[in-house]
Amino acid sequence: MHDHIAEAVKKPDLISLEPDLVCLRFETMKIYSALGAVRHLLDSGAVKPGDTLIDSSSGIYAQALALACHRYGMKCHIVGSTTVDRTLRIQLEILGATLEQVRPSKNLRLDQELRVRRIAEILEANPSYHWMRQYHDSIHYLGYRDVAQTIEAEVPEGPLALVGGVGSGASTGAIAGYLRDAGRDVSLVGVQPFGSVTFGSEHVADPDMIIAGIGSAIEFRNVRHKAYDRVHWVNFDCAVSGAVSLLRTSGIFAGLSTGAAYLTTLWEKRRDDSRTYVFIAADTGHRYVESAYAQHAKAPDIDTLKPHEITSLDELRHPWSTTSWPDLP
CATH class of the missing domain: 3.40.50.1100 (Rossmann fold)
Structure with a gap:
């Protein structure tokens, strides 16, 4: 059970x-990633129950981190993409997580940069928050x-x-x-x-x-x-x-x-x-x-x-390309 x-x-x-x-x-x-990371942070003393964990997400990781925080008695704040839909927003709200979404953008780079920039602003105002850094920290392995x-x-x-x-x-x-x-x-x-x-x-x-x-x-x-x-x-x-x-x-x-x-x-x-x-x-x-x-x-x-088999990244093209990665110059 x-x-x-x-x-x-x-x-x-x-x-x-x-x-x-x-x-x-x-x-x-990503529940595996979130649970493993939060459990390690608690075991190592990097965070304690009741602390706030924060990260950026386009959807799946937001739910995973919210559930991990619920599991271990943490607070959760998500800076979300506009792809976070109503179904997930309501789940996050009921689970006790807070969500703020960046302004709509058709450009993926701009969307992700806006989210990371917003996290930096929140951390500056709330230095006790712990940034999970799902895109950067190997703890998620x-x-x-x-x-x-x-x-x-x-x-x-x-x-x-x-x-x-x-x-x-x-x-x-x-x-x-x-x-x-x-x-x-x-x-x-x-x-x-x-x-x-x-x-x-x-x-x-x-x-x-x-x-x-x-x-x-x-x-x-x-x-x-x-x-x-x-x-x-x-x-x-x-x-x-x-x-x-x-x-x-x-x-x-x-x-x-x-x-x-x-x-x-x-x-x-x-x-x-x-x-x-x-x-x-x-x-x-x-x-x-x-x-x-x-x-x-x-x-x-x-x-x-x-797929189109390539020997250089300059040869990449739609709709599908592939290569043996170690062989690329």
């Missing part, structure tokens, strides 16, 4: 879609040790390929790291949107990109670039196709980053079928219904899509 809903919600499901193809499905993955142990226990022995959004680095990078530390042969495949500086695609815009959680227009300093073997840049339309195909073939209703990861996984599996492929479904598809799933009739068949 769980002591708190956060402990129940965080647990992922491993779903076998076909031989050597597994979906690691979360209701909301800690919670994913349990996920790696779940994979190690449930996925048969042998080489693995882990595929998922790079995000803040504290998901795919952390899980792969713990699996490698345990002796598992793991190829790590990172998924990025165009326009993200994390792996150098900031010069290729994607005006429809609403999957900010897997990449960023600002630097994420806790990404360990050398951990990644392959990188895929996937645009909005391809991510929609992947998400629709996954729902149609498996019944799994997940977010756009999952659609991009599923598309990527199928391609990688065709390239090298010597591994078991585990792709991450980081959240459910509910917040993407109007913006993405409603366009399902226009989504291209994923069998008609293929």
Whole structure:
């Protein structure tokens, strides 16, 4: 029996879609990150019950941090993107978290810079607040040790390929790291949107990109670039196709980053079928219904899509590009 809903919600499901193809499905993955980080801060004495934790979020991390604060008796303040919807706003309010949203912006860089700037202002006025720094602090790796142990226990022995959004680095990078530390042969495949500086695609815009959680227009300093073997840049339309195909073939209703990861996984599996492929479904598809799933009739068949293999970041192009990351100059 769980002591708190956060402990129940965080647990992922491993779903076998076909031989050597597994979906690691979360209701909301970042609860692992938030719970692990808050627990460590309390254990180390960096914060104490009743303190206020603050961070920026486009949605998923806001809920995760609010639940972690509720679990451990902390106060929570979120500086949110305009993508934080009414459903989440009401949840945060009832959980006791406070939320302020920056002014609307169609520019992802401006949206993220406004949030970080606002956090700096709040910290100057409230020096006792603790900034969680989900984009920068490696403390967010800690919670994913349990996920790696779940994979190690449930996925048969042998080489693995882990595929998922790079995000803040504290998901795919952390899980792969713990699996490698345990002796598992793991190829790590990172998924990025165009326009993200994390792996150098900031010069290729994607005006429809609403999957900010897997990449960023600002630097994420806790990404360990050398951990990644392959990188895929996937645009909005391809991510929609992947998400629709996954729902149609498996019944799994997940977010756009999952659609991009599923598309990527199928391609990688065709390239090298010597591994078991585990792709991450980081959240459910509910917040993407109007913006993405409603366009399902226009989504291209994923069998008609293929990536452009690049040898230089100058060659990046829509709708989908890929490379062996260590081989880039």
